[in-house]
Amino acid sequence: MLRLGVVVCVVVICFPGLWVVLAAFRPNVEIMTKPPVWIPHLTLENFEAMLGLLPNVELAIPVGHYFRNSIVASLTSTAVALLIGTMGGYAFARYRFRGKAALFVAFMLSRTIPGVALSLPLFIIWSRIGLIDTSIGLIAVYVAMNVPFTIWLTDGYFRQIPLELSEAALIDGCSRWVAFWRVEFPLARSGLASAGIFAFLTSWNEFALASLLTRSVASKTMPVGLMDYTSQFTIDWVGMCAMAVLIIVPAVVVTFILQRHLIAGLTLGAVKG
């Protein structure tokens, strides 16, 4: 009974994704055939077509550019958000100051603004100051999206570290700065890793703001590029599946490398904060 339940859950969780991955390796004719073909033929031709490797097929969608834009926007915004957010998280964890609780709530509430609602005024401002359809404009938005959650997670993590440890370092003659790097930073590394994964996944997977603030190969990201397929005359299902595989692979790789930190960071940082 228990085993059956587990099998059902695993199938429901894994199957939709695997079906898309499988379709990415099948020829389009096979998908369109009636009655449906159940035994798949596998081919790499969808990926070759997508990357423009087939001599007689015109490259429909500049996936390479989109991939590069996505990588640039996600990695840069993750690095910047991690730096800024960790500083903020440290301040919340280690200092008392006026308006602390209110400021913390304000940061969290800033994260709840729906992407579309925020995009409207950003569209107006970014058009005026020339940030529309640029990676810089998108990175700025992603940094602002990721800072609050990074603050939340790192604040929880720094509070886990006993104050006595850094005080001991201070008494031994370290400066506050050295104490931070030698004592607190190494202990909080797991929290930083989990904040990093969340920031990366948020930016890598973001669609609403990217779709409204970018418009050309100069800055369009992968999730936005996926919509290119739907504006064509006939929907290229297998092409979309192939691109979907390119979107999911980096997310899976990053998550699996750091997954130990993901669970630990989320639960510890969020619960004990």
Added chain:
Amino acid sequence: MTVIRDPKFAPFLLLLPAIVVIVAVVLIPLLLSFYSSFTAYNLTHPETLLRWIGTRNYERLFGDPDFWWALVRTIVFLTVALNLEMLLGLGLALLVNEVTAGQRTLRTIIMFPMMFSPVLVGFQFSFLFNDNVGLIDNALISLGVIDQPIPWLVGSFSANLTIVLAEVWMSTSIFAILLLAGLFAMPKEPEEAARVDGCNGWQVFRYITLPFLMPFIYIALAIRSLDVGRAYDMVRIMTNGGPAGRTELLWTQMAKVGYQDAHMGLANAMGYVSILLSVAFTFYFYRKLVASRRYMESIA
């Protein structure tokens, strides 16, 4: 320089970059958005940004049945989806907690949907439920259950059902992972004591496990409520609010009014309604979260 070295200012210096970013990218745009919701701003006529029309956008909005439909649909959608996610996540966590062999692998598998972009989840489900190439209809026809494919994403009820299904598939994981962490953190003694005293499985769950898990449930709801607006991505690729507005949520309607119809002023008024909705939602769960944290500290 003495000011900078004063330890009283240290927290503000550390927080300065974060504050600057949020003010520049969130607060200032929100003020502009608030202002422009009182103007007749139209994207094609930039000078209309200065044409003040008072509360006319809001009056127009609240007199528009389409807006009320979208608002009600959004609230119903969130209520149904969040409750389902919470219940299924709880069930999944209890199930995985019982498993002894391969629990780590199972936990990794549960995290799978968390890595998916909402737009990808939307694509995946419109692929599965497509009436031409979709697996669901093909399988039902091959098995002889139906003769004609069901156009899932066309009918009012079935389209909304498919969207809820996609949303639940995407977000149940986060509940399962957090509740599983709660189950791991739970001390074993109270449960054992209750069993010795003759409680059955349901009583143990109802009076011992569930009260202990409540803070974790609120944490999961608080984290989840930060991001309810991302349902826009999914709906955008699945139906884009159609057919004939049957799956229109506040967010898809807002994007259409603002960018397709160019009525930026009106769209910003809708934006403010959606922001208030999200903030109210998060604030509610955050209050619950703070209360339950205090409770946890008091028993720890």
